[in-house]
Amino acid sequence: MTGLDNSSVIVTGGGSGIGRAAALRFAAERANVVVADLDGDRAAAVVEEITAAGGAAAAVVGDLSEQAVVDRVVATAVEAFGGVDVLVNNAGIMDGMTATADVTDEEWERVLRVNLTAPFLLARAVVPHMLAKGRGAIVNTASEAGLRGSAAGTAYTVSKHGVVGLTKSLAIMYRTAGIRTNAIAPGATTTAIASPLDRTGHGPKTLMPYMANLGRVSGADEQAAVIVFLASDAASNLNGVVLPVDNGWSAV
Template sequence: MSGTGLAGRGVVVTGAASGIGKAAATALAREGAKVLVADLRQEGAEAVVEAVRAEGGTACAVVGDLSDQKVVDEVVTTAVDTFGSLDVLVNNAGIMDRLSAVADTEDAEWERVLRINLTAPFLLTRAALPHMLAAGRGSIVFTASEAGLRGSAAGAAYTASKHGVVGLVKNLAVMYRDKGVRTNAIAPGGTVTGIQVDAVPGAHGPAAVGAYAANIGRVSTAEEQAAAILFLASDAASNVNGVVLPVDNGWAAV
């Protein structure tokens, strides 16, 4: 272990059955953190727990929809009861939209994307904060997106949700910086994950966004994103607060 200060700490990672969440849960466990894997998919969540335990780590899983307050409460209660503390929260779970422009965005698409990408992490952060504040320490890391930094990376719903995440990160950082709780985010660029984009062929939104696709640059691995999450969660970033860190091979600089 590399002196990240994560050994023995209780950690929750959402969307941890695959992709960036899985890589983050694995990386944190290798640093000695005790990891709760939260995801909608039971089989994937249990597989990550088994993999962590096979390497000698500590992990458990809670399966359910994190936009449901009952599931949120179960995640926090399980982490605290099982690990003795909740020191790190990684709000990673999220879904893509259909790259729809505003004129083509249906209510269901808008509400589902905002509920999962913005409201769910708000609910979980609100539930976790009392435990962090009581301990006088905590680190919260969100997975934002390049779509939280620009208007050309996704559709209207996803872009709005990730801009909301960026605002929430900055507000949390200011509100709780004197209480020992840090809040930061990564902003991934193109990344190899299992997220599928169900774009409508020939629609205006996908065509407009596609015009900027050449700016993405090299697509990253989930492990590269997880390395940034690990840094922000760790004591190595003890004075890093309110940062939205692009992990995008320079896309944000274009």
Template sequence: MSTGLAGRSVIVTGAGSGIGRAAALAFAAEGARVVVADLNAEGAAAVVEEIGEGGGTAVAVTGDLSEQAVVDAVTATAVERFGGVDVLVNNAGIMDGMQALADVTDTEWERVIRVNLTAPFLLTRAVLPHMLAAGRGAIVSTASEAGLRGSAAGAAYTASKHGIVGLTRSLAVMYRGKGIRANAIAPGGTRTNIAVTAEQGAHGPTTLGPHFVNVGRLAEPEEQAAAILFLASDAASNVNGVVLPVDDGWSAV
């Protein structure tokens, strides 16, 4: 079945590296036009150049997506350059330090929630009017194994990814009659540049340690991107409200 993505306007956040980069390249390879959104200007520019060298079309927008002005710029770029927003991939995110709740500082909590949950909320809210006007749209968010269980990350990250799961399901219910689908992937361990800085011996890392015995193999970013591409494509036209583990069976253990 055709993906139906040729000519579509796609926003991918966190597209300067890792899963986001792989997703941006995958969409471009299908003929989609891609807004590469990332905090890292150099990384975003490199992905746009790579897409261009492959014959695709992309433009970079850089900035902190938890800021409304940046969200507005990303949305306006997609509309002005590519005629609308057909697909939104909420992928940008950061890890926490595996802290147990009593050890989470206000600064850490607010930083993780702002990037992982508030930014996707803001961008989704911004693109919805354009999708509603078009009568169609696909939203795919990157949740996590930590959105399915309490033993895959610290309190802040776990709460943020459970929030993404809830946001995805709410969107699916609220807008399924409007031609808009919302789904998420729940990656397990994946080879990206996101690092975890945990305090050895702290309650959180010490408690979580045993739960990573059956994590399975690390995925490549392209494997996560393939799942994102499927959920955004016409091949998944009746798939809505799904949180799809891409984790080598970790969620089944």
């Protein structure tokens, strides 16, 4: 990929799954990577893997729905690697495929805070640094649930539709400033993300029949490959795109 050599990249949820795969791919392109994750051991392990291969990386541990953690992530990228060239908003949590009438305040607030507010906070924090450089790329991890109503519960579906809206708003707001914002919409993917699923609930029972169309389960690296592409100069004229990476599920 072009334009990534010696760039400063933030990857959230970088300790496992799609985030880990993306962090390693960026490092392979000779980018400097800030691995942000709630799990300190996982973040440290990814940093160690990158540095052992001759790359440069730093870990920041904390809950990205907290402004202080966001500030620390961005400060680390600026101080260690000279700014922020790429932001990958990948960290997220599942809901329990819960139907609207059954969603608790706690589930709603936590899912929206992690999946939507955190990407907003990070984007708000990095855009000034990208404006100063006159360029930058933001890649958000949306979901099939951001494209349809049948792929997850109410809270998760709303959060990922919000990520799609955030992606498009950023794209149009900063298109003339050299900042591109795109998103992937993964289908079923092998990751460590877990859903507190009660299969007897109305939501899961309603949604399960639609899951027959999800197709092949992808590997995390297949999603990461598209993230790195969207962040690179190879995608220089892509802006505001929400790209399904789902083996055709969204076409069914």
